[in-house]
Amino acid sequence: MIxxxxxxxxxxxxxxxxxxxxxxxxxxxxxxxxxxPATTPGVTRPPTPPEPVxxxxxxxxxxxxxxxxxxxxxxxxxxxxLLKPVMFELDxxxxxxxxxxxxxxxxxxxxxxxxxxxTIEGHCDERGTAEYNLALGExxxxxxxxxxxxxxxxxxxxxxxxxxxxxxxxxxxxxxxYSKNRRAHFVITAK
Amino acid sequence: MKRTLLAVALAALVTATHAQQPPPxxxxxxxxxxxxxxxxxxxxxxxxxxxxxxxxxxxxxDAETIAMAKQISQVLFDDLVFEREFSFIPRDVYxxxxxxxxxxxIPFDRWLVIGxxxxxxxxFKVDARMFHVRTRQAPFGKEYSGTANGRLYAHHIxxxxxxxxRDLRGVALTRLTFTSDRDGQRMSGTIENRGVKEIYxxxxxxxxxxxxxxxxxxxxxxxxxxxxxSIAYTSYRRGPGNIFISNIFQGxxxxxxxxxxxxxxxxxxxxxxxxxxxxTRGGTSAQVYVMNRDGSNVRRLTNDKWINxxxxxxxxxxxxxxVSDRTGAPQIYTIDADGLGQVTRxxxxxxxxxxxxxxxxxxxxxxxxxxxxxxxxxxxxxxVTQKVTQLTFGEGTNESPSWAPNGRHLAFMSTRSGKSxxxxxxxxxxxxxxxxxxxxxxxxxxxx
Numbered sequence: 001m002i003x004x005x006x007x008x009x010x011x012x013x014x015x016x017x018x019x020x021x022x023x024x025x026x027x028x029x030x031x032x033x034x035x036x037p038a039t040t041p042g043v044t045r046p047p048t049p050p051e052p053v054x055x056x057x058x059x060x061x062x063x064x065x066x067x068x069x070x071x072x073x074x075x076x077x078x079x080x081x082l083l084k085p086v087m088f089e090l091d092x093x094x095x096x097x098x099x100x101x102x103x104x105x106x107x108x109x110x111x112x113x114x115x116x117x118x119t120i121e122g123h124c125d126e127r128g129t130a131e132y133n134l135a136l137g138e139x140x141x142x143x144x145x146x147x148x149x150x151x152x153x154x155x156x157x158x159x160x161x162x163x164x165x166x167x168x169x170x171x172x173x174x175x176x177x178y179s180k181n182r183r184a185h186f187v188i189t190a191k
Numbered sequence: 192m193k194r195t196l197l198a199v200a201l202a203a204l205v206t207a208t209h210a211q212q213p214p215p216x217x218x219x220x221x222x223x224x225x226x227x228x229x230x231x232x233x234x235x236x237x238x239x240x241x242x243x244x245x246x247x248x249x250x251x252x253d254a255e256t257i258a259m260a261k262q263i264s265q266v267l268f269d270d271l272v273f274e275r276e277f278s279f280i281p282r283d284v285y286x287x288x289x290x291x292x293x294x295x296x297i298p299f300d301r302w303l304v305i306g307x308x309x310x311x312x313x314x315f316k317v318d319a320r321m322f323h324v325r326t327r328q329a330p331f332g333k334e335y336s337g338t339a340n341g342r343l344y345a346h347h348i349x350x351x352x353x354x355x356x357r358d359l360r361g362v363a364l365t366r367l368t369f370t371s372d373r374d375g376q377r378m379s380g381t382i383e384n385r386g387v388k389e390i391y392x393x394x395x396x397x398x399x400x401x402x403x404x405x406x407x408x409x410x411x412x413x414x415x416x417x418x419x420x421s422i423a424y425t426s427y428r429r430g431p432g433n434i435f436i437s438n439i440f441q442g443x444x445x446x447x448x449x450x451x452x453x454x455x456x457x458x459x460x461x462x463x464x465x466x467x468x469x470x471t472r473g474g475t476s477a478q479v480y481v482m483n484r485d486g487s488n489v490r491r492l493t494n495d496k497w498i499n500x501x502x503x504x505x506x507x508x509x510x511x512x513x514v515s516d517r518t519g520a521p522q523i524y525t526i527d528a529d530g531l532g533q534v535t536r537x538x539x540x541x542x543x544x545x546x547x548x549x550x551x552x553x554x555x556x557x558x559x560x561x562x563x564x565x566x567x568x569x570x571x572x573x574x575v576t577q578k579v580t581q582l583t584f585g586e587g588t589n590e591s592p593s594w595a596p597n598g599r600h601l602a603f604m605s606t607r608s609g610k611s612x613x614x615x616x617x618x619x620x621x622x623x624x625x626x627x628x629x630x631x632x633x634x635x636x637x638x639x
Contacts, residue, residue, distance in 0.1 A: 078382040091520065091543075119430075129545035129560050129567060129590050130604075130634060131412065131501040132514055132521045134432070134455045135469065135477035139498065142476075161431050162453060166409055167385045187382075 069113070074188055082109045083118065083186035086144050087179065091128060093139035095147060103144060106186065107151040117190040120144050122162040123169070125178035130164055137162030144184035159189075239278045242302040244268040246290050247317070251310035259315060260308040262341035263348070267304065267319075269396060270349030270363040274599065275622065276356075294318075300325050304352070314338035319348040321356070331355050342398065360597045365395045366638045367602055368403070368413040368422050369613050373630025376407055385409075390424050392439065395595070395615075395637070397626035403437050412634050416459045419638035423447070423457035423466060434468055436484075447486040453477075456501050459484070460528075461508040461639075467492075467528075469500035469513075479513045481528065492530040504528070505549050512537065512547035512557055523547045523559055537572060540579060546591050550598045551639070554618070558582075558592035558601055569603050571618070582620040593637045602626070602635040 069077065083106045086099045095103065110116060122137030141160035149155050169185075170177035244267060247260035265282065272279055291297040294307060306319035316336040322329035331352050335344055346363035353361040371391045378385040390413045393400040404410045406428045413424040420440050425432045432453040436445040448454040452472030459466055464484055469477045473491065477500045482489040492511065493499035498521070502513040511528050514521045523537040523544050538544040543562035550556040555574045560567045563581075566588030571580045583589040587606035594601055595615075600622075602615050613626040613635045626635075 075382060126588070127562075127565070129521075129543075131456055131591070132498070132516075132545040134453075135471075135498040135500040138453060138471055139476050159430075161427070163409065163427075164411075166388065166411060167383065169383065 074191065077188045077191065081186060081188065082113075083188065085186065086140075086184040088140055088182040088184070090125065090178070090182065091136070093136060093143045095143055099144075100147065103147045104151070107148055107153060110148065110153050110157070113191065115191055116188050117157045117159075119159045119161055119187045119189050121167075121185040121187060122160065122164075123167065123181055123183050123185055124165045125181040126165050126168065126173070127178065128165065130166075133164035134162050137164045140182075140184045240302045241278045241280045242304060242321075243280045243285055243299055244271065244282060244304045245285055245288065245297070245299065247305060247319075248291050248293060248307045249309075250293075250307050253310060256308050256310045256315070259341045259344075263306070263308065263317065263345045266342050266345035267348050270345060270361065271304065271352065273363075273396070273622075274353055274357075274359065274361060275617070276353060276359060294320070297324055304331075306348070311336060315344070317344050317348070319352075321352060342394070362395050362595045362597055362600065362637075365596055366392050366415070366419060367395060367397075367613065367626065367635050368392045368415060368424075368638070369602075369604075369627070369632050369635040370411045370413060370424075371402075371627070371630050371632045373632070374402075375630070378408065390422060390437065391632070392422070393626065396624075397613075400627065400629075403439055412456050414456075414458050414636045415638040417461060417463040417639045421459075423459060425455045425457070434466070434486075445485070447482070447484075449486075458503050460504050461506060467502040467504060467511055469502060479511065479526075481511075481530075490530060492526055492528075493534075501546055503547050503549055506551045512549055514545050514547065521545050523557065537574075541570075543567075548592050548594055548601075550594050550618075551596055552598065554598040556580075556598075556618075558594060560590045560592065566606075569601065569616075580620070582616055582618075591634045593635050595637050596639045600637075602637050604633040604635060 084102045086095070086102050088099070089096070110118070120141040122139070122141035124133035124137050128136060138160065141162055145158045145160050148158055165181070168177070168181045169183070170180040244264055246264045249257040249260040268279065268282055271277060288298055294305070297303065297305065302321070302323050304319070304321045306317055309316045314337050316334065318334045319332070320329055321331035333348070333351055335347060349363040350361035353359040369391055370388045372386040372388050374387065374389060376387045378387055387407045388409050388411060389405065390403040390410045391400055392403055403422055404426070406426055409427040411425050413422045415422055421436050421438045423434060423436045426435045432455050433449065434447045434454045434457045436447055438445070447466070448470070452470050454468055454470045454472070455477070457466045457468045465481055466484055467479065467481045470480050471477050473494070475496060476498045478494060479492040479499045479502045480489055481492060493513070493515070495517065497515055497517040499513055499515045502511050504511055509528055510525050512523055512525045515524050520543045522541065525535045525537060526532065537547070537557060538559065541561045544559050546560045548558045550558065556571045557574060558569060558571045561570045564585055566585060567590050568581060568583040568585060569589045569592045570582065572578070582601065583605065589603055589605045592601045592603045599618055600615050601618065602613060604611050605614050608625060611631045611633050612628065613632045615624045615626060616622060
């Protein structure tokens, strides 16, 4: 079935090229005869109706994306999350300009999907000590949470947990890895 | 090399004292004996005597007893060398010397630690001695019987020998606990690729490594009870971090904190009745709390907007050292265990300090993790003289020191061999030993 459709589509495409070449090409070179399409002698091509070509593109994209998110599993939601992580500087739980920007975007998402409950995880890089990082990670998660609450997100929807440096996102040992590991990470836990 | 050894006078009994002991229990200390003969052990040329630990003599000729005799002598040698109180001849030097058949025909003419192993009804009788073959001086002798394995016999002999000859509490029977991801199990229910961490224990020398938890979740920062029968730690099995106690000989689990913020870094008081810990239950950043062992009577010791965490008890139980970032970076402070009195800053020359561990007597020092560059190193600070001693020097990162119960050794985590592993080191920074080799292992705690 698929095979048949594909061959029809190919034929239609070839045909539409011919039509397009013949009718629509804007500044078509004058007086240059179009080379005849390479056809095998003896094979008669069907007439070329243009309507079906447009048919697949009718699908409206926006509602479908919304439907996907509404119906996606929590795993799928979190795999490519609309809620972006908030990144931090070394030893710091202060929200940078970029962090505030991210939090504003996350606020919009949480307002749009007003039933979502979220756990905000605090993470640290490996330069800090395992013990202090537990408390630092918590402060990062709480900083992100406090901002969302100040933007009108209900505190009931936002829990925090700190993993210190126990679950690095990038196992590397350089600043590129460290910068990925200093974050408040959002996990959707209910929708 | 211990210079003090030269001048040490040994109170030596002419004949060895014997006492029947079941090894699996902690043996009661032998009553102090009057000193009959005072002997200064000094070898040729003013050198301390070098002691041999040949294979114990198997009086029963079955394979099990012979293997037992060999194992006891090897483990005993390792236990004695660990404390560096005596000077030993490496065992391979005399490995080719034929074994004796009885204590009467030992082919040595020097100081020995040796003994006999004899099969009894359902176990073994082990007779251990420290003596000089030619002069028959025998400052130590003790008989053990029981059904334990060879390692346990050796550990008891080593501890008894150190106690009787040096008034030293050996650590041969002590254990380590730490967190490990060696199982390679993945956390369930998370999108990110996260490995579980379980609480493990091992003998002080890394033998007998085995898990205590099988929670398939994140279990961290284990800490021994003073009787070494329970381990308190933080587990994320309920979502946030909470403190649990595993009673390792009963196989029971106690849930100590519930539904009150996150709770980390438990540490038993020296009497075992209380636990200090760090919690976010106050709705602010982490603060230091003390509770009863069963989770009741929670009392808050710090109360400000800064992080106050990583508490540990002083050996007396009267004070608590903890970490606070009230001046910006984390530093170590002390406070009275009742929460009253002044907060006193301990570390003043570090840019970043964490994980205080208060040394047991006779030392009065706090070990800690210090940021020294891209990584961290282990340091100690003498609480009287304020003298800082650095024990590691930038090989990998080094964290989470924990004292051996005699204050002569520390366990810590280091990444110097690649992954994070547990090491032990002497209080002076010598005798580094790698304890773990599989997976990542961290946050060691030494039993008391």
